[in-house]
Amino acid sequence: MEVVSFGIPYDLKKKMKEVDINWNEEVRKLIGAKVREYRRKKALGRLMQCLRTPLPNSIPHGKGFQSY
Numbered sequence: 001m002e003v004v005s006f007g008i009p010y011d012l013k014k015k016m017k018e019v020d021i022n023w024n025e026e027v028r029k030l031i032g033a034k035v036r037e038y039r040r041k042k043a044l045g046r047l048m049q050c051l052r053t054p055l056p057n058s059i060p061h062g063k064g065f066q067s068y
Helices: 010-017 023-052
Strands: none
16 A cells, blocks of 8 residues: 655644544545546546547448348
């Protein structure tokens, strides 16, 4: 596991100590959720770009649907 550190205001740190919450676990969950959200948005953006790209007017022989 990697270690990440960051600063928070002193008053917030005092308030955090007053509640019975596993802050390490909460921060890990939050970061994981944000990463998943970012990746979903990025994938959606790529999909939307593909949908906006016009299809060619004709499909080369052998590349389209075959009728039987």
